[in-house]
Structures are given as C-alpha cells and as structure tokens.
Amino acid sequence: MSENQNPAGNETSPPLIEMRGVSVGAMRDFSFRVVKDVNWSAAAGEFWVIAGQQQSGKSDFLMMTAGLMLPVQGSYKLLGMETQRFGEGELAERLRVGFVFEGGQLFNRLTIRENVALPLQYHRDLSSTAAAQEVQTLLDLMELTPLADITPANISDNWRQRAALARALILKPEMLLLDNPLGRLGGRHLHWWLRFLDRLWRGHEWYGGKPMTLIATTDDLRPWQGAQRKFALLRDKKFLPLGSWKEVVLAGDLIVKELLVIPIETTI
C-alpha cells in the first residue's frame, strides 16, 4: 500500500470532510475564534491525527468537525452536505459520524452496559432484551464484560475511555472522531487502543471488514508514529496539514518538537 493510500484502496473517493475558509468559534464564547481560515479535506478511509498544544482549540475544532457546532465563518461540507443545513431531518447523516469525548463523558447514572446500549435502543427503538446480543458482542470485543454492570464512577479512566469508544461504535458509524483518546491512558491500554484503532481503520471483522475513517486529536505525537496516518497541526489559530509522518519529521517545527517531547536543540 502506498503511503497516502487509504485501506479502501480508493484515492479518488469524495471527501467526507470539506472545509473552505472555515473559522471555529469557542464553545465558551462563540464570537471568539479558536481556529481561523481552515482549508482541509479528508476522504473516506483516511486516518488523520490532529496535534496541538493544550488550549490550542483541538476539542472545539473536533466538535465543529463532528457537526456539533456550526462554523463561525466559511463553508463546511460534512458527508457532502453543508452543516448549516443540519437539522433533525438529517439525523441519519449525523449518526454516520461517531464521537469519543476526552474522558468519556459517560452517563453516570447508567451502567456501562446501559451506556453502550442507549444509542442503539434509542435510534432503533429496541428494548434492552432486543439490544442485548449486539451490546454483549461489542462489550466482549472491548473486554468490558466484567465491568458491564458497574456505573462509570466506579471504574478507572482507562476503562471509561474504552466504554466511551464502545458507545460511539455501537451504531457502526462510517467516521469516528476521537478527542485526545490516548491522553489519560496507561501503557497497556495505550497499546490496545493503537492496535484497535488501526484494525478499525483497515476494516475490523466486527464491522464486516469495512474500513473506517478516523480523525483523532492529540497533545502528544509520540504514540501516533506511523507512515500511513496523515498529520495536521493546530498552531497559532491556524490549521496546518503536515502530511505523512515523514513530512512531520521533516517539518522540524518547534511545536512539533514539543509534541514529540524532543528537546528543542535536538535535530530530528
């Protein structure tokens, strides 16, 4: 597989994400622009890692990318449709995009099993019994079965994050957006996540072998090294597509060095 080729092997697929002159507002103060003038396209089957320091606007950018916020300026087509027109009628389109929050943001009054089952039950109008089999399969895949009947407050950050991934995947979205998914993980979990995301991107057997488009943000680039991922940088309110890992290394950007935790004087 060539460096920039997606696992679907289709380099000419229409972009799932198409931003032209987009500015992103902060959720706290929508008039404040976190990122300005973004011109970016992401095609189906790509795996993007968007790096940025803390408070560089990664979360706001990703929430806007998921269609949860509107752009302050510019044109943003998600799945070929202007997000300005997204309403309740476009719910089916919205569900093609999954979102994993940093920290999980699970529903604290529900057990892990109920958290994972809720989107499935709500959107397909299923009883808990009818949804049980599908939920159990995913829980097994995520190794969450022993914790399934516990509420989120009683499990560690590592497992909460994994439960959030399961909740986002239960509706089998085409594209998955992850807000700093590795930020709070211990070593073993970190490796599991990288392996699992890679399998999702290439086409997981649970998903019928269909490749998934992935977009993740990070404030630490080290775990994400990989020739087949595409990288972008959020810096000084700008979105800078860097390209492949090789181009990231060649860029020699000071912020990139910081995100790689490399001393500034070292040449990379």
Add this chain to the structure above:
Amino acid sequence: MEFASQILFDRLPTEFYAAAMRGNLAKTFTLTDTQIFRRAALPKSYTDLLGRKLFLFLLTVQGLVAFALITLGVILRKSGVARNVIRPRIRQEIARAGVGLLPMFLFVALALGFLVIGQTVSALAQVGATGYLGSTMVIVIVRELGPLLAATLVLARVGTAHVIELGTARALGEIEALEALGIDPVHYLIVPRVIGMAVGVFALTVYLIIGALSSGYLWAFLQDVPLMPGDYFKQIAEALGWLDFVLLALKTLAFGFFIAIVTCYHGLAQPLRLEDVSRVAVRAVTQGVIVCVLVDALFILLYLLT
C-alpha cells in the same frame, strides 16, 4: 537555546479562549443574561436594584415559558419516538415521584386529618355547627390544602433531586454526549420527568385527600363528635361537585408539570459548573413554591368565576 526551550515549554497562551475547566468539568460556559445580572456588582441606588430585579424576573419568566413550550412541543412531536426507551423512563419517574412517596404521604394524610379536624371540631362545636364538618373538610382539604401540600412535598423530595441530577449531568458534559449520539436531551431527560411528576402529583393528591378525609373522621370519632360515618361521608359527597373533580385533576397535573419545568429548567437549560449546582437547587425550590402558589391562585379565580 536553553532560553528558547524555556519560553516554548513554559509559555502561556496569549488568549485563554475557553475551557478553563477541562477534563470532567463543563468545558462550555457561556454566561446567560440571567447569570450576568446575578453576578454583577450591587447597583448604587435602590431604583437600579429594583430595575435589575425586575429584569431578572422577566428573564426567568421568559426562560421558563420558552422551556415549557419546547417541552410540550417535544412531548407532542416525539410521542412515537424511541418508545422502548422512553416508556420505561416514564415508569421509573412515576415510581419515583409517586409510588416511592406513598408511605410518607400516608403519614402526612393522618396528620393533616388530625390538624384540620382538631381545629375545626372545637370551632364548630362552639356554634353548634358540627353538621358542617364534612363540607369544611372538602373546602380545606380537597380544594386547597391537599393539592398544595402534595405539590410542595413532591417538590421537596423529587424536584430537588431533578435539579441536582440534571445540573451535575450538565456540568459533567453528559448533555453534549447525548447530542453527539443524536439523542434529544429534552426528549430523553425532561419528558419522562415532566410526565412522571404530573402523574405522581395527581395520584398522590388523591391518596392524600382520601387518607386525610378518612383520618379526619377517625379523629372526630375519638373526640366524641356525635356524627355517624354515613352522615360524615354524605356531607362530603354533597359538598363535592363535578367541578371539584375536574379542577382538582387539572390543578394537580398543572402543579406537577410546572414543578418539573422549573426544576428541570434550572438543572438543564443553563450552563452550569459543579459548584453552581447546590445554589441552583435552592433557587429552583424557591421558584417552584412560587409557581405552585401562582397556579393555585389561578385556580381560586376559576372557582370564584364558576
């Protein structure tokens, strides 16, 4: 280079655009007009203070009315959506705002019967009018005290829980999570609470009235009032008209609806931080009581007009 490194790693963002609270705290915190008024420094004159209070009142009324209309709209528009999820949630809420409070209400019914009978028997006996005991009970308990007391107790026991649960969920980012999953937070969180509370207040008021009227006779009997059970309940039946039943049902359903709207509005409709939750709970209970009294006043007018 060492200096450059220090600048790079220690530098502070020039503009803190948002998200002072990260992680599990709410990362969104837009101050609403109401919150800006509440946080502003005290004005210099009493008239300014009065003006600010008036603005606050109007903004709160506007917010509550808008929230009530949105909730009604969602109840009507989404009655057939996700029934397998929403119906069990409604049952849970009815159990919480109704069945779960039944033991407490039976105790209150006993006490209420005693209080009203204890006072009225002595007063009526002085003028030889114990024959009016039944109609007095209807006026005091069925029309006024029963519904208002039931509403206040449900507000205290369940309404506060609503504000705290929803406020915490809001502060922990669960509302954004629902939106990301394409689940309407008003449909999933508010509709079951509103229906549950309306049904709960209605049912508990009926039990409270039956309990209080029955215990009233018990206390009258213990005070040697010469009144046979048949006469007592006949007096009550004669004092009750069809309008009492209709207005009682409407009034209790309205109490439940508005208590749920006020408590859910304060818990959900405004951006909250965790430390705001307790303060908001107190405000919601106060406003809940005021709304109940206003609804009650409206129904008194209806009684008088009809």
